[in-house]
Amino acid sequence: MSAPALVALAPGGRDPQAVATVTALVAEVRALRPDLRVEVAFLERARPSFDTVVDRLARAGHDEVVVVPLLLTNEGSASGDVARAVLAAGERHPGLRISASEVLGVSPSFLGVLDERLRDALRVHRVRELDALVLAGEGSGDALANQTVARLARMWGARHHLPVTAAYATTAPPATGEAVRAFRGQGRRHIAVGSLFLAPGALTSRAAELALEAGAVAISEPLGAHPEVARGVLARYAVGAVELVPV
Known part of the structure; x- marks a missing residue:
């Protein structure tokens, strides 16, 4: 049984630097866990979109997906956007078990x-x-x-x-x-x-x-693509993957 795919979901934005930074961070995640299917997606404006990535994973035969929101705080409107996107994806692909983890958040690490x-x-x-x-x-x-x-x-x-x-x-x-x-x-x-x-x-x-x-x-510059931040993404993924396991 393969592990659930990981989708690192960012709010999106018009700034090419922001998109490049998020993409580089997800590359760090892949480097730490080359055994996982890891994708980057954006809720709006930037590409690839969340819908595109979920559709691609479903076509590839994945039946479980954990979405890790790349948000440092559990801000209401952004978290709501993530929840709605995940719900819509699940309705579009009834055979796909998809859930969102807690937001990346801020860790003492x-x-x-x-x-x-x-x-x-x-x-x-x-x-x-x-x-x-x-x-x-x-x-x-x-x-x-x-x-x-x-x-x-x-x-x-x-x-x-x-x-x-x-x-x-x-x-x-x-x-x-x-x-x-x-x-x-x-x-x-x-x-x-x-x-x-x-x-x-x-x-x-x-x-x-x-x-x-x-x-x-x-x-200072933002946190950006750093192995410690990538480990934070994987920690959220690990909890989300456990929650997908049937009791």
């Missing part, structure tokens, strides 16, 4: 990726000293999702013995610029921003722009 990305940014800008950190995430209308980012921010600050603030690109305050200005108001001048985004995009660019305008000394 991602702190190492944040550190790596930030070290690269500090090296480029020749920054040798820091006295505060800002962790920039997407932000959500869901308070629990924002609390998840804030909790990771506290862990990150404790890891480096530095004060840290979580900031958000949408919906929830503070924005990255506000967070940087608040630290500068305390007399801190060496403030770096870690990008808790999966891939580049409009929100990532806006968060970086606001931070630089406020006086941040460096902003």
Whole structure:
């Protein structure tokens, strides 16, 4: 009996860099598990679409699929879009058992990726000293999702013995610029921003722009295609595959 296929499902977007980053991340997943059928799909705009990928897997004879949503927070509207897409795919292919795992989410293991990305940014800008950190995430209308980012921010600050603030690109305050200005108001001048985004995009660019305008000394690149993030995808897949097993 073959393992269920894995579909890494991203929201999609118009930014070619974002599509390339997600595609590279899925390549990392394949490298870790070459025995699995692993596909990348997008909910909108970018290709291949989710429907196209599911149809392809059904034609190839797969009867089980686990969808891993490539979302760092369980934001309501995006999660709803995933649920509706999975339900529609199941109705279109009655012989296909398809389920969605929990979203990728943010794991404490991602702190190492944040550190790596930030070290690269500090090296480029020749920054040798820091006295505060800002962790920039997407932000959500869901308070629990924002609390998840804030909790990771506290862990990150404790890891480096530095004060840290979580900031958000949408919906929830503070924005990255506000967070940087608040630290500068305390007399801190060496403030770096870690990008808790999966891939580049409009929100990532806006968060970086606001931070630089406020006086941040460096902003890291998004998490991107990293083996640790790929392991996070596989961890979600493993739980989803177990749930497909009949009791």
